[in-house]
Amino acid sequence: MTNYEPTQIYPLPQEPWVKLANGSELKSWSREDEIAYNQANRQAQKLSFYRQAFDFLTENQVKGDYHEYGCHRVRTFRMALTEARRHNLSDMKFMAFDSFEGLPEVESSPSVELWQKGNLLTTEEQFWSIIKDHDIYVENCQTIKGFYDQTLTNDLQAQFLQKEDKIALACIDCDLYESVVPVFQFIEPLLQEGSLLYIDEIFNGYKGSPVKGVSKAFNEFQEKSRFKFAPHIQIGWWGRSFIAYLDN
Numbered sequence: 001m002t003n004y005e006p007t008q009i010y011p012l013p014q015e016p017w018v019k020l021a022n023g024s025e026l027k028s029w030s031r032e033d034e035i036a037y038n039q040a041n042r043q044a045q046k047l048s049f050y051r052q053a054f055d056f057l058t059e060n061q062v063k064g065d066y067h068e069y070g071c072h073r074v075r076t077f078r079m080a081l082t083e084a085r086r087h088n089l090s091d092m093k094f095m096a097f098d099s100f101e102g103l104p105e106v107e108s109s110p111s112v113e114l115w116q117k118g119n120l121l122t123t124e125e126q127f128w129s130i131i132k133d134h135d136i137y138v139e140n141c142q143t144i145k146g147f148y149d150q151t152l153t154n155d156l157q158a159q160f161l162q163k164e165d166k167i168a169l170a171c172i173d174c175d176l177y178e179s180v181v182p183v184f185q186f187i188e189p190l191l192q193e194g195s196l197l198y199i200d201e202i203f204n205g206y207k208g209s210p211v212k213g214v215s216k217a218f219n220e221f222q223e224k225s226r227f228k229f230a231p232h233i234q235i236g237w238w239g240r241s242f243i244a245y246l247d248n
Contacts, residue, residue, distance in 0.1 A: 045236045047079050052233060053196055053241065054083040057168050062194035064168030065093040069148070069183045070200070072098075072120045074130040076171050081136040093165065094141045097148065097183075100124040104147050108177045110205040110213060115175050148179060152186035166192045173200040177213050184221035191227055195244040204238040 010019035056062075066080050077096060084092050102121035114120070124145055131141055144151055167190045174180035199218060206213035222229060229242035 049235045050079040050083045058087045064166040067095045067170040069097045070173030071096045085136045096143045099147045111207045148182040152182045169196045171198045180217045191244045198241045200239045
């Protein structure tokens with residue numbers, strides 16, 4: 001694998017004004033290099049979002065918890081824990097919703113071949129091992145295991161409401177239309193003014209179509225919700241965050 005620093009851009013005092021890899025440097029570039037390069041750039045952009053998101057929450061005094069729907073490899077969940085600690089949010093709870101069995105049966109027709117039943121699997125045991133190694137607010141973390149159409153029940157929703165556990169930031173990392181529909185239904189009464197929604201796959205999986213996949217589900221949700229959603233931060237080419245607000 002090629003040695004590179006994918007997130008760094010080096011300026012030059014002449015054309016093309018930035019350092020670009022040339023043919024010699026990319027001569028042995030492989031598919032494995034491409035994957036690592038893309039992932040490093042994507043995760044750097046996600047971390048940049050989390051830094052901004054927690055700054056937004058603390059500056060605007062938006063109190064509440066962190067919800068993550070889809071926790072494969074525990075990457076963004078660890079980002080949330082780290083930034084929460086940097087902002088001394090020791091009372092925040094961190095809720096991890098995942099089947100921990102990979103993707104469900106695929107009913108829609110995504111354009112990503114990897115999105116098949118059982119793929120993108122991180123077990124609950126692996127999740128907790130990673131969280132404990134990360135060693136930030138471990139006691140504030142909780143997993144809710146199962147496919148969303150089975151676990152995101154009215155009873156669970158009522159438990160959150162009874163404790164007045166509102167959402168400050170929700171990462172919705174659901175790949176499939178059929179997966180994300182029950183998520184939007186579940187979180188609506190848990191939102192508040194200032195809640196941030198990070199929708200990770202809003203431009204991915206269905207060739208970027210705004211009327212398919214996660215985008216379609218979000219459009220349907222907005223038509224029914226008592227909240228409106230202001231576009232906030234673009235995360236790479238694939239995701240976007242939104243601020244929940246009331247128009248009254």
